[in-house]
Amino acid sequence: METINIKTHSRNCMIDITSEIQQIITKSKIKNGICIVFVPHTTAAVTINENADPDVVHDVILTMNQQYPKNHPQYLHCEGNSDSHVKTSLFGPSITVIVNDSHLILGTWQSIYFCEFDGPRSRNIHIKIMQG
Amino acid sequence: METINIKTHSRNCMIDITSEIQQIITKSKIKNGICIVFVPHTTAAVTINENADPDVVHDVILTMNQQYPKNHPQYLHCEGNSDSHVKTSLFGPSITVIVNDSHLILGTWQSIYFCEFDGPRSRNIHIKIMQG
Amino acid sequence: METINIKTHSRNCMIDITSEIQQIITKSKIKNGICIVFVPHTTAAVTINENADPDVVHDVILTMNQQYPKNHPQYLHCEGNSDSHVKTSLFGPSITVIVNDSHLILGTWQSIYFCEFDGPRSRNIHIKIMQG
Numbered sequence: 001m002e003t004i005n006i007k008t009h010s011r012n013c014m015i016d017i018t019s020e021i022q023q024i025i026t027k028s029k030i031k032n033g034i035c036i037v038f039v040p041h042t043t044a045a046v047t048i049n050e051n052a053d054p055d056v057v058h059d060v061i062l063t064m065n066q067q068y069p070k071n072h073p074q075y076l077h078c079e080g081n082s083d084s085h086v087k088t089s090l091f092g093p094s095i096t097v098i099v100n101d102s103h104l105i106l107g108t109w110q111s112i113y114f115c116e117f118d119g120p121r122s123r124n125i126h127i128k129i130m131q132g
Numbered sequence: 133m134e135t136i137n138i139k140t141h142s143r144n145c146m147i148d149i150t151s152e153i154q155q156i157i158t159k160s161k162i163k164n165g166i167c168i169v170f171v172p173h174t175t176a177a178v179t180i181n182e183n184a185d186p187d188v189v190h191d192v193i194l195t196m197n198q199q200y201p202k203n204h205p206q207y208l209h210c211e212g213n214s215d216s217h218v219k220t221s222l223f224g225p226s227i228t229v230i231v232n233d234s235h236l237i238l239g240t241w242q243s244i245y246f247c248e249f250d251g252p253r254s255r256n257i258h259i260k261i262m263q264g
Numbered sequence: 265m266e267t268i269n270i271k272t273h274s275r276n277c278m279i280d281i282t283s284e285i286q287q288i289i290t291k292s293k294i295k296n297g298i299c300i301v302f303v304p305h306t307t308a309a310v311t312i313n314e315n316a317d318p319d320v321v322h323d324v325i326l327t328m329n330q331q332y333p334k335n336h337p338q339y340l341h342c343e344g345n346s347d348s349h350v351k352t353s354l355f356g357p358s359i360t361v362i363v364n365d366s367h368l369i370l371g372t373w374q375s376i377y378f379c380e381f382d383g384p385r386s387r388n389i390h391i392k393i394m395q396g
Contacts, residue, residue, distance in 0.1 A: 001364055033396075034168055034262060036298055036360050040371030042314040047221040050174040059207045059214035060221060063200060068327060075323045082323035089311040089324060093374070094360050096168050096226050098260045100133055105258060107172030110225070126369060128362045130298060130396040132165075132262040166300055166394060179353040182306040191339045191346035192353060195332060228300050228358050230392045232265055237390060239304030242357070264297075264394040 002127045008119035012065060014047070014057045018111045021097075021127055022104055030131045031102050038094045038126040043084035043118035045091035046125070051111035064090075064117075084117035091115050099129065134259045140251035144197060146179070146189045150243045153229075153259055154236055162263045163234050170226045170258040175216035175250035177223035178257070183243035196222075196249075216250035223247050231261065266391045272383035276329060278311070278321045281389060282375045285361075286368055288391050295366050297395040302358045304390060307348035307382035309355035315375035328354075328381075348382035355379050363393065 002024045006015060017037075025035060039046050050056040068083045068090075075082045095112060098105040106112075114125060134156045138147060149169075157167060171178050182188040200215045200222075207214045227244060230237040238244075246257060266288045270279060281301075289299060303310050314320040332347045332354075339346045359376060362369040370376075378389060 001362055001369065034260060036362060038360070038362055038369070040369070040374060042312070042320075042371065042373045048174070048225045049217055049221055053209055053211075055208035055210070056174075056214065056217050059204075059209050060218050062206055063204070063214070063218045067199065067331065072323075072327070074326055076319035077317055077323050078319070079317075082320065082327070085313055085320050086324050086327045089313055090222055090354055092224060092356060092359075093312045095224075096170070096228055096360055098133055098168060098170055098258055105133065105170070105172070107174065107256075109174045110172060124371075126362055128298060130262060130394060132264065132396065166392060180306070180357045181349055181353055185341055185343075187340035187342070188306075188346065188349050191336075191341050192350050194338055195336070195346070195350045199331065222354055224356060227356075228302070228360055230265055230300060230302055230390055237265065237302070237304070239306065239388075241306045242304060262394065264396065 004125045006123055008116035008121055011119055012061050013116045014113040016111045017114050021112055024127050025099055025129060028129050030129045033099050033129060033131040035097045035099050036094060036128045040124055043081055043088055044123055045088045045093060045115040046095045047091045047113050047115055048095060048110050049113055050109045052109055081118045087117045136257045138255050140248035140253055143251050144193050145248045146245040148243045149246050153244055156259050157231055157261060160261050162261045165231050165261060165263040167229045167231050168226060168260045172256055175213055175220055176255055177220045177225060177247040178227045179223045179245050179247055180227060180242050181245060182241045184241055213250045219249045268389045270387055272380035272385055275383050276325050277380045278377040280375045281378050285376055285391055289363055289393060292393050294393045294395045297363050297393060299361045299363050300358060300392045302390040304388055307345055307352055308387055309352045309357060309379040310359045311355045311377050311379055312374050313377055314373045316373055345382045351381045
């Protein structure tokens, strides 16, 4: 298992971590198998989405913020980040990607994004490669 | 890794791909392990849901369309499919299912569905079986 | 593969199943690999979220119930649980967690939760550990 550390710079953002993960696969010398990307936080997640037009990320974050607003009169949790916990369960803490011939098998427009929902913070991402 | 190709026939639909995946497992001769279903697109996803009453699929698609409408005055992405990208991250690009005695271990009412959120299109689905 | 059975006591609830899963890993003697938690139902899911303040679980369930209400004039499925099927696809039927030195690698505040969306019921959860 390898761990990446990243710094996030706003409350909600999506950071492309595809090349960092590919580097770990290359270093591992594992040719075929799967790669598990796991986020060990409860207000951050991981997803795969478009890497070409940054407006897609803008629109995804806009939608999530409007559908799941920060403040809600019935929220009990006193840290003011209940929306972040909801977004985390919706996007999920892990992603599994197929590895073929030492490469992540992603579609043309796909990148792996770390999703910050309660930044700015310092965050970890665990990477596990399984041969098979 | 194997790849299935399917044609979708409307903008939003869910297509049962369980039997195609089971055939790949049978062909692989792998008895025990896990099966990863990965969608290499950014406006399509994979999920598991009820296979008995087609009204469930109708209601799931209806809900997603109403909660995440196609048009939004603040969307910047000019292709008119920002809602499709949001739905993709919500449902997710991959599913992992346990394989036991050469069979997908699914509940009585579960099927694996390819989820089209920006069709009609020709789409690929990658299948990877890991022995263990 | 191992199977846990649990009883749920309300229509929507989240039950911490981390220690039951850790026990299965310990019993398996597998030191390193991944653990797949799979829910074989179509109105229940699995997620990872905060274990410290029970108000987080309250707020997550509140949000999901308000965003995806039980009744909708256009729902066709006659069992009155279309909202449960939607929530299931949003949270997802499976979670993959890294296992290192015989332990689930979870963040400080993370627990694995079974998510009941149409209880009370008796439910199963499948656990598969892959060595690697």
